Amino acid sequence: MAGRTVLIAGGAGGMGFATGLRLAADGERIALADLPGSKLNDAVARIAATGAKAIGLPLDIRSVAACREAVDKAREWGGSLDILVNAAGVWLEGAASEVREEQWDLVLDVNLKGAFFLISAAIPHLSAAQGVVINIASDAGIVGNNGAAVYCASKGGLVLLTKALALELAPHGVRVNAVCPGDAATPMIEYQARTYGGDDPDGYKRRLLGHYPQAEKGTVHHRGRDRLLHPLPLPARCGADNRGRAFDRFRHQCRILNCGVGFIAWRVHDRVPQIP
Numbered sequence: 001m002a003g004r005t006v007l008i009a010g011g012a013g014g015m016g017f018a019t020g021l022r023l024a025a026d027g028e029r030i031a032l033a034d035l036p037g038s039k040l041n042d043a044v045a046r047i048a049a050t051g052a053k054a055i056g057l058p059l060d061i062r063s064v065a066a067c068r069e070a071v072d073k074a075r076e077w078g079g080s081l082d083i084l085v086n087a088a089g090v091w092l093e094g095a096a097s098e099v100r101e102e103q104w105d106l107v108l109d110v111n112l113k114g115a116f117f118l119i120s121a122a123i124p125h126l127s128a129a130q131g132v133v134i135n136i137a138s139d140a141g142i143v144g145n146n147g148a149a150v151y152c153a154s155k156g157g158l159v160l161l162t163k164a165l166a167l168e169l170a171p172h173g174v175r176v177n178a179v180c181p182g183d184a185a186t187p188m189i190e191y192q193a194r195t196y197g198g199d200d201p202d203g204y205k206r207r208l209l210g211h212y213p214q215a216e217k218g219t220v221h222h223r224g225r226d227r228l229l230h231p232l233p234l235p236a237r238c239g240a241d242n243r244g245r246a247f248d249r250f251r252h253q254c255r256i257l258n259c260g261v262g263f264i265a266w267r268v269h270d271r272v273p274q275i276p
């Protein structure tokens, strides 16, 4: 079968869906995994309507067993598992002194634990396919946001998870990278404005944009088609005989791409700026 199989967790959300649509246009097979419901069904239908092969996999990413099942189903459906995109996420803000245990658990379980166990389950398949993992982290996981400590901790964890797994999986021929977008106009931002914006959700959004010198909100299509998420083939393989050198080479291939404003997707090449 031509094309690669892409499993996108959070695939019915803003960035996950945009990624699916973009990769579908390249002829890839798209498995969208997200919470069950009409949002997931609609997302699958929209991708299938382009003529691409698409499937919906209902998933609550907080369950390790469900993560394993989604990976197995995607592999079975597609015949391979070549690309795993972790785009599921939830936002939480508020004073650290007010955070409840169940809020901490929700954010960490969705944003970090779920991503880890999807990757963990996918390793044998990705290894067989010489595949790619792309974690959608956040600029909040690099610089930190005032008043969103739990979210920042989850995304900072995802950034380091990416770096550690990039090193661990390099000898298996699997690349692991992260994209760290700034604010982009997706349902998540609308949720934030609704939930935390009080009686002035537009003012909330303006304050968000004030964090960015460009004062400009990106959209998932902000930077145009060629900048969208597009993992390229593995450029260098690691051999057991030159592990040390391969390790060094791979360090330079693991990119934590800080997008600043807007969702810019992902290309691996030497000109992509790297966070030291």
Ligand SMILES: NC(=O)c1ccc[n+]([C@@H]2O[C@H](COP(=O)([O-])OP(=O)(O)OC[C@H]3O[C@@H](n4cnc5c(N)ncnc54)[C@H](O)[C@@H]3O)[C@@H](O)[C@H]2O)c1
Pocket: 009, 010, 011, 012, 013, 014, 015, 016, 033, 034, 035, 059, 060, 061, 062, 086, 087, 088, 089, 090, 091, 110, 111, 136, 137, 138, 139, 180, 181, 182, 183, 184, 185, 186, 187, 188, 189
């Ligand atoms: N929008 C932004 O400005 C922004 C900025 C930086 C990083 N991010 C990150 O990018 C990723 C995509 O976010 P988005 O902006 O597309 O938001 P979104 O809310 O549109 O998408 C997130 C998706 O995750 C899914 N999800 C939530 N809980 C889940 C669970 N328990 N199991 C399975 N799926 C679950 C949601 O149903 C939703 O479809 C998230 O990880 C987010 O934290 C977003």
